[in-house]
Amino acid sequence: MQVWIRLLATYRRYAPAGYEAEGIYPVQAAPGARVADLLAALPIPPTDSFTFFVNGRHAERDQVLHEGDVVSIFPAAGGG
Template identity: 30%
Template sequence: MRLKVKLFASLTRFAPGGQSAGIAFEMDVPEGASLADVAELLRLPAEEIKIAYVNARAQQLDWQLQDDDEIGYFPPVGGG
């Protein structure tokens, strides 16, 4: 199945092709994949994922994805 994926802030370093933060790229994943499976395929460190969303709604990493979902991952954010 095909997904639209967005990575934000420090997670953009894992985007294929050097995409900028918040710019979607498409990705093919096996049927029945979860948010955790996609994170693993992208080699996102689990400790660097604070929030994941599917179609603009925050979801747990075990959420099962559907074809054409738009997903995104945010790291913990710090500030000064």
């Protein structure tokens, strides 16, 4: 199935070539894949503290993904 990864803020730099500007790109995931599977495939340093949404909402790492889901990922920096 196809899901989308959207890398925000400083994490855009981890997007594949050609996708850095918008930071969103499609990936193929096995049926039953979980958020953790997607995250594991990204080159984000394990010591980083980051936040992710599935379709705009906080989610757990073991949440099962569905066709068309958008996983947004950004460093947990706060702000306002």
